[in-house]
Amino acid sequence: MTHFHHCRSSLLLLLFLTCCVHGELANGGHQDLPPLLSFKSYNPTATAMESWVGINPCSGSWIGVRCKKGRVIGVFLDNASLVGSVAPLLDLTHVSVLTIRRNSLSGRLPPLDNSTNPMLRHLLISHNKLSGDLSLSLPSLVTLRAEHNGFHGGLGAVSVPMARSFNVSRNMLGGEINGDLSRFPSSSFGGNVGLCGHPLPRCVRAYSALGDSSSISQSPTAAMDTSSVSSSNGGSLSKLVLTALMATGIGNAVLILISVAISVAMFVYVRRKLRSMKDASDSALTFHEEDKVDEKRQKNGGGGGLVVFEGGEDLRLESLLKASAEVLGKGVSGSTYKAVLEDGVVVAVKRLSALQFAGAAGKAFDRHMRLAGRLRHRHVASLRAYCNSSGERLLVYDFFPNGSLQSLLLRGLDWAARKAIVRGAAEGINYIHTFPARPALVHANVKPSNILLDDRGEACVSECGVMRYAANIQQHCVIPRHPPEMFPDRAASGGGGGGGGWHGYAAPELASGGGARATQESDVYSFGMVLLEVVNGGGKDGDGGGEEEEEAMGMVRIGMMCTAEAPEERPRMAQVLAMMAEFM
Structure with a gap:
């Protein structure tokens, strides 16, 4: 029982x-x-x-x-x-x-x-x-x-x-x-x-050449009939031949005229193309022209090794060195300070690490800094001045009181703010990539701590191209705060920046070593990692419902495309902006 x-x-x-x-x-x-x-x-x-x-x-x-x-x-x-x-x-x-x-x-x-x-x-x-x-x-x-x-x-x-x-x-x-x-x-x-077939070589088809046997061999009677018809119509045949010859001559003349017209059109097109290329070339300063600009700026600017740009004409190296300073952050690349000058002006000064940038004393670094000093965009932090002399390497930017995206993610952001920040960062990176320069500009260190927020809360990308001159880019593989479901293979392989584990914000081709240099494709990868982190981390619960979910999934899809393992499979930043515009 x-x-x-x-x-x-x-x-x-x-x-x-x-x-x-x-x-x-x-x-x-x-x-x-x-x-x-x-x-x-x-x-x-x-x-x-x-x-x-x-x-x-x-x-x-x-x-x-x-x-x-x-x-x-x-x-x-x-x-x-x-x-x-x-x-x-x-x-x-x-x-x-x-x-x-x-x-x-x-x-x-x-x-x-x-x-x-x-x-x-x-x-x-x-x-x-x-x-x-x-x-x-x-x-x-x-x-x-x-x-x-x-x-x-x-x-x-x-x-x-x-x-x-x-x-x-x-x-x-x-x-x-x-x-x-x-x-x-x-x-x-x-x-x-x-x-x-297009875009590959065209397909080759085999056609049958066999016809009716009666059309090939004829009887003797039929042959005789054909002969008589031919002789009786000899005059008509001569006229037909003459007409055909005249038509051929006229056709050849028309073809010659068309060829001449095409040649003239091609000449005009090529001349205009060369002129437009020259105009575009003129907009990108050559190294020789940059050196002249640098000499002029050092004469008119701060002196003492300080090269000033638009908005930094009143800066002096002596004033910077005497200013009261507050440490804003320290990293492998150097330390950032908030400097208050004697006249009350507040600037941010990046002091590059002497260890990481020991080889940055050459002209290549100076040329890049002079190009970076010309960048002016609402979503790019303006470089006001820089110093590269006597072992001292200083970068002077506007001060951003709202800090960086990295600090904001720790505190939490609503969905509208996150959307605006990633959109602004994308516009800034695209501006850098399309800036008329030879060779093309690369940011080389896209990560949340280099995306600053101005007094209106808009994103500004900072430190363009600086890390291209660092001694060891692999040391800058910071680990993103992604949920593991985004990259289960990397989460399982460990947290280091070395082979097989997390690459952090650095693209795989950079993190694997081998002396690879940063490219615009590696910038896109880094932005994709930032995008995934912004979508999946540091958010506050909103009331947007299904619309927010749809936008988040769109962001995830773009982030996955940007973080493709092969560089050639990643979209360009202009394409990223176009995709973001579809649902934002």
Whole structure:
């Protein structure tokens, strides 16, 4: 009897738990649990999915999973050493971003269309072992990265009219590239021996040359009839020949006239092009011209080794050295001070580290500083003066009373403020990248502490290009405050700036060593890391609801594009601004 009561109690408890689970599912809280658990079953011991426990993938504890209103909208599992099929993840009907690059996933990719994946915008499945045909009809898909797999067949079933980033290179695809896909560069299709058509070499078709045998061989009677007709119409044939010759002559004359017209047009176009190039070249000062400007400024400016720019004409090195100073911050690159001059003017002085910048005494550093002194933009901190003499390297900027983005993230920012800051920083970096200079300017150290806030709370990018002259750029790999689900492979590999772990804000090509120099592409990577940190950290709960969530997901997508591992896959800052403008 006791045993019976015990069994009945167990059954009641099991029934209660089952009802609870089904109740949760019925309420729409965990509809995405089965596909996620099905995918996890291929990798039960994977480090990246150790946190996938419980019945609520939207609890915030599932690393690599992002949710909105109780539904999974993003899965981020790059470089996670995963195997198995990707199909379960594509059963997530609300997923917008799926990035599972550089794993060992295999099998076929199921057909995808608006009925199966209406919310899918970014599909990144490159560097796996996927195979089969590609069948995608997703009008809203923005990104498809499927390179370095084993897909075969043609591209006739691929329709992605809104895609901006598309790559199916290094597969086993064949056939002709259809008209819509031909807008992408040849690098999007390279490594597929069977593919042809624009932008690759055109396809070669074989045509049958066999015709009706009766049209080739004729009977003797027919030949005689033909001969008689030919002789009777000899006069007409001569007229036809004369007419044809006259038409040919007229045609040749017309062609000559057209050729002359084209040559004249090309001459005018090239002359205008050269003139515009000369105008653009004149707007970028040469090194020789910069040296002349520097000599003039040293004569008219502060003297004593202090080179002054617009807004810093009244600065003197003696006044700076005598000013009362307050330490604002210290780092590997040097120390920053708040200096109050005798006349009450407040400036910020960056004193570069003698250890890191021991080799910055040459003309290259001076030339860069003189270019940086010409930067004038509402979102770029203006360099008012600099000193590079007798081992002393000082940079003088306006003082920003509201501090840096780094300090504000620690205190918390509402969503509107975060949007405005990242937008302003993007405009500042884009201005630096498009400034007319030879060679093109690079910031080289984009991070929250170098994004300052003016008295109106607007972002200003500071210290343009300074770190290009540091002795060891790898020492500046500061660790961002990202949630681990954004980069599970890096979070699992440790926190150092060395190989395999976090690169921090520095792009992988810089953090890996080898003497690589900062580029505009590495600036884009650093901005992407800042963008992800601003979106995911240091925020205050707002009441924007779905609109804020949609904007946040848009920011995440842009951040992921900016932090692509290969530099050539990253967008330019102008493109980043265009994408941000779509939803901000």
